[in-house]
Amino acid sequence: MSHETETRTDASIAKGLFLGDIREGHIFPFPGLKGEERETVRMILESIDRFMAPKEKEFRQFDHEGVQPSEYIEELKALGLFSLIIPPEYDGLGLSNSAYSRVLQQTSRYDASTSLTIGAHSSIGLKALLLFGSDAQKTKYLPRLATGEMIAAFCLTESGSGSDAASIKTRATKNGDGSFTLNGEKIWITNGGTAEFFTVFAATDSDAGKITAFIVERSFSGVSSGPKEDKMGIRASCTTTVRFDDVRVPAECVLGEEGKGFKVAMAVLNNGRTGLGGGCVGAMKRLIELSIAQATARKQFGKSISEFQLIKEKIGSMAAICFASESVVSVVGHLIDSGVEDFSVEAAMSKVFVSEALWQVADEALQISGGNGFMKEYPYERVVRDSRINRIFEGTNEILRLYVGLSGMKDAGDVLKDMAKSVSGIFNDPIKGFGVLSSYASKKIGQYTPIGRQALSQVHPALSQEAAMVEQGVAKLAQGVESVLRAHGKGIIGQQLLTKRLADSAIELFVNMCVLSRVTSMLNERGIGAVDTEVRIAKYLVHASHQKVSGYLKALNDNRDHDLCALADSVIGAGGYSWDVV
Ligand SMILES: Cc1cc2nc3c(=O)[nH]c(=O)nc-3n(C[C@H](O)[C@H](O)[C@H](O)COP(=O)(O)OP(=O)(O)OC[C@H]3O[C@@H](n4cnc5c(N)ncnc54)[C@H](O)[C@@H]3O)c2cc1C
Incomplete structure (x- = not known):
């Protein structure tokens, strides 16, 4: 503890790197689950294994049909999987961020759609209520969210507003009695068709800011959801539009401060990243096991293919990047759990690294299986389809890279400013x-x-x-x-x-x-x-x-950035690839 930054809770390790500063205090010793929580997590993992391991055929069926039957959702509720991060005083399990991430790792070994249903509820759907809700709001909703009587969804994205989340058009107009009238449509909302509780972001042009977060119940008049989207992956999870037509939202449903909704949205997404990270790690672990079984069983040229260097290269690097992913997700979970204030860059880094690690592992696992990997009878093609979304949602990896780079440089720029006065x-x-x-x-x-x-x-x-x-x-x-x-x-x-x-x-x-x-x-x-x-x-x-x-x-x-961008401009200008050999 030789340096002041090691005891400060606001010093970001990741931002420090941009100015050559190594802040190891929050990373060493390596964090792990401890004591009673570790035992609780072990028990949850065992019950997940017992419940999900025999369901491989059903998961394939759910994927094929693009639906999680309501009886299955009821079973998830009975297992307590909607209560994971809700504090015990509101009837939840009260898991830390790290423990929650480890639980999602386990569900993701078996089925990504299940993890998404649970994750959209906990990581993003009800997270704003946990982080910003008043006592009255928490008392009203959290016990019902813990049992799964209410499933939660997070409603930010619109057809004209994806990465540019600040440009949303859904509007909440303030009425004389302090209530709001909500109008607009959100798209691609996970749990959109099943949720009873929506965290909704809408434009409110108040003096305090332009966006406000609201709690909206499905029971409010004017709330509706569209049909399920037919998706490439995580097909069984429920993705729909959610519409708000003249929905009257009482004043007590404002979540956090009026006008501070953008801050709420970003805090939720940052805080939720370890759920996605844990899910990716679980999928990687399963793929590594499958690949080892496949590579040792499959014989070509008189040998198991696991004996060939080009296969060892794949399996070795799959294990290494899974280990790296698990390590970084654990550190980010620990940063959040230990009250570090400034972890958003570390969280963004973990999301980019881990989602791309899973994509690589899924691709290599399929390759190790050769033609079998391409067949629906085998699990690989589904995992490849399911994995792809992680690089897109909860902030695309492009946007997160820019966030990492620009945040780091902002801090470095501030240091330069301090040092040179101007x-x-x-x-x-x-x-x-x-x-x-x-x-x-x-x-x-x-x-x-x-x-x-x-x-x-x-x-x-x-x-x-x-x-x-x-x-x-x-x-x-x-x-x-x-x-x-x-x-x-x-x-x-x-x-x-x-x-x-x-x-x-x-x-x-x-x-x-x-x-x-x-x-x-x-x-x-x-x-x-x-x-x-x-x-x-x-x-x-x-x-x-x-x-x-x-x-x-x-x-x-x-x-050759200049050439590359000029080339892109010229291809874009031409409207296509204008070369041929005939
Ligand atoms: C299955 C699924 C589930 C989802 N669940 C939810 C949910 O529950 N709640 C919710 O609110 N949303 C949800 N989303 C929406 C998701 O978060 C968005 O798709 C995502 O934020 C990206 O927005 P977009 O699709 O509009 O892409 P766009 O913003 O249009 O981006 C398109 C491409 O351009 C790139 N790009 C954009 N801006 C820049 C820039 N400035 N510089 C460089 N590159 C840029 C992007 O990285 C991307 O590659 C879900 C989406 C899907 C597909």
Whole structure:
């Protein structure tokens, strides 16, 4: 605890990376579920296994028909799966974010649509009520949400407003008695057809702001939902439009402060990311088991295909990125549970990393199965279809990358501003500004390291080489951030490709830190020799990241971005691909 940021609850680890600052306090020692909660989670996992493991055929049928029968939903309710994060005083199980994420991992081993039904209810549908609701609102609704008597849905997206969530057109007009009249239509709402409780975001143009969050009950006159969407994946989950025609919403249904609805929406999405993350990890674990069974059973050229290096490469990297995903999701869950205020960048990083890890694992698992993988009789094609959505919803990965990069650079820009008194001084005067951030970074590293290099001071010595690689990556990232900010200043907003490279570098480094923490804890608990495979995973991941980060940062100054964008403009202008060989 040598540094003030380690005890502050508002210092973001991820944002620190952009200014060369390694804040390891919240990552080491590696967090895990403890005591009574661990036992509770074990019991829940066992009951999920008992309930879901025998249902493989039914899940395939639900997917085929695109529906979860109401009897099945009733069984989920009876298992208590709608009560997971609701506090015990409102009849819920009161699980922490970390424990909840672990539970969704288990349901996702068997069926992604089930996880989505539970996740849309807990992670986003009722989360605003938990985070921003008044005591009266909580007392009124949470017990009914815990039993599943009311299923919850989160209504933000509209046909004209997806990533640009602030542009919603659903309107809530304030009446003389303080109530609101709600008009508009939301699209692609998970649980839209089954929910009784909706968290709805609407434009309210008040002095305080332009968007307000509301609790809307299905029983309010004028609420309706459309038919189920016919989807590529997570087909059994219920996705519909939800319409509000002159719905009178009482004043006491305002959720949080009037005009502060955008903040509510973002807080819900940030807080809910570990649910999606846990789900992705569970699906990966199942795919790895299936792939191992397939690769050992399948013989070609007189051998099990698991003996071929190209198959080992797939299985090894599937296990490594699953381990990395589980590590980063655990750290983000812990950040939320331990009251860290500023975790939104870490949460966004985990969503991007884990959703892409699952996509890779699902694709490779299908490939290992060859032609079988393509057949509906096998589980892979469904998992590939089910996995794809994770890169789109709860914030697309493009938007989240921009959020990661720009948030990190904003903090770095603020540091530059503080140090040079004037941002324009830094941005306009290359000589004056040169090296400020990197010398700030080395000064910071110096503060951590009375004996020299070890900014990642708590990493086990068996991984000191990897710690050094991460430290070097962080220092280089800070240099990259500085050079980009000096070159573009506020114009960085339009430099999406540069922002993406910085974001991707920071994501790799943050994930590396989570993995190093986890394997360090294992080494400390079990000793060298007992965790050889985990040490290998850490070494493999950090070396792979090191190469990727070097490539991203090199390309900040050495790229063909201009050509690529000009090419895109010309193809877009032509309206298509205008070449042929005939
Ligand atoms: C199955 C399913 C379930 C869903 N469940 C819910 C739910 O329960 N509640 C809810 O409110 N919503 C839900 N959604 C909506 C979902 O959150 C949105 O689809 C998502 O936010 C993206 O919005 P969009 O589809 O309009 O894409 P768009 O915003 O139109 O984006 C299209 C593409 O452009 C990219 N893009 C957009 N802006 C930029 C930019 N500035 N720079 C670079 N690239 C950009 C995007 O990344 C994306 O690749 C669900 C969607 C689906 C498909």
